[in-house]
């Protein structure tokens with residue numbers, strides 16, 4: 001079966017399907033029956049649109065079974081009995097749309113499930129599936145993650161970053177999901193954990209417990225392979241392990257092109273453990289610490305003390321090298337129930353990252369206090385995500401000044417941090433000359449820069465074929481940002497996934513990028529590419 005490989009590797013093992021059960025997190029407040037019924041209608045329309053596009057794909061692949069199954073889902077979503085059951089709960093029992101969908105779903109599931117008829121039991125599963133899809137579209141759904149007792153190849157409809165974080169990933173040999181794309185956070189997290197992953201693959205419902213091969217080079221899932229295929233893949237896996245051993249010899253060699261251009265090679269991390277892994281691969285520092293990962297998989301915000309412990313441990317693990325901590329980039333596909341985020345029709349264009357922090361200064365200050373305190377023990381820089389204006393930087397500086405004054409007043413030890421802006425919106429790219437006068441360094445987030453420049457949702461597998469991060473517009477932006485940054489004395493790092501794309505490394509160095517920050521698993525592969533490139537002072541063609 002074919003999907004899209006998003007994190008390289010080969011895994012051989014038993015398949016386990018991750019049945020996500022959605023629990024109502026009671027985050028939304030009742031907005032009145034008209035508003036709740038409207039919310040339900042919008043979520044149902046989005047769910048139908050998703051199913052329609054899956055059905056179109058299935059019909060293009062001549063997959064009659066899926067076409068008919070998805071067709072029946074569409075009918076169920078329009079079923080007056082289902083809609084009536086939900087709307088009655090909203091109007092008569094003053095339930096929110098989420099509570100009403102969940103309550104109707106459970107009732108129907110119970111009715112169908114107890115009929116003792118296999119066909120009706122299957123329909124009960126279908127009701128659960130479509131209801132969960134509507135719940136996801138209402139936003140704020142929380143999945144209950146199963147415990148893994150043995151090593152498995154995990155199959156899932158989709159995995160949110162918090163699902164991934166809650167799993168015991170030491171038991172996950174590979175991920176295979178139906179949804180997601182190369183730039184989705186699930187893919188990024190799989191790469192950062194060095195776990196093979198394939199997305200956009202319609203695996204069958206009835207493969208639980210079967211043996212399979214995941215070829216996350218070619219995006220293939222081979223269920224119940226014959227002995228020849230199995231031994232071919234075992235040999236290939238051993239070969240790859242051998243090649244990785246050879247790469248490890250590059251650890252202590254400098255990161256320099258054949259004609260002497262030096263490039264800083266840094267790591268993107270989400271935990272202290274990742275930092276240790278990156279240091280083992282001989283990286284020169286941490287270019288991106290995705291601090292929001294500390295906020296996932298919890299019931300409440302991490303306290304200043306908890307964060308201080310983590311950032312101090314990070315400084316220690318970095319062995320004297322610089323660490324760039326990105327302040328929380330929450331929102332969009334990283335929703336946290338305890339943050340009580342309001343429903344947004346367009347979360348990727350909504351309350352995320354610096355917007356959230358400036359709107360919730362108490363949360364922002366707690367994080368900054370912890371970072372500045374940890375900076376007393378080593379070199380930390382603070383990086384602000386999703387900047388669109390210089391006013392935002394002024395506001396951030398003013399919050400930092402307040403934090404420093406409060407630390408001084410409390411007589412608490414702290415260290416200085418340089419301040420950087422992430423350039424990941426077209427607005428920031430266009431005014432990168434102005435932004436670079438306000439900060440000490442720039443870090444280019446090509447994942448979001450591509451998404452916002454091309455107006456293509458990075459999460460949408462259906463649009464992946466046009467989510468082209470080698471698009472001329474993106475590359476012209478990169479060249480412009482690097483030029484603007486250098487004219488104003490800023491160092492430029494690229495920390496999006498493009499930094500690990502060795503098919504473009506030569507061009508990035510020609511543009512003059514100072515540093516590339518990549519997942520720990522990609523460090524040596526990128527170093528090998530850089531050491532094999534000749535730039536010969538040609539200017540960039542962008």
Ligand code: PEP
Pocket residue numbers: 188290329424444445446447448449495496497
């Ligand atoms: C980016 O947008 O390129 C980036 C590095 O940030 P994230 O992927 O966490 O949004």
Ligand code: MG
Pocket residue numbers: 385424445447448
């Ligand atoms: Mg980003």
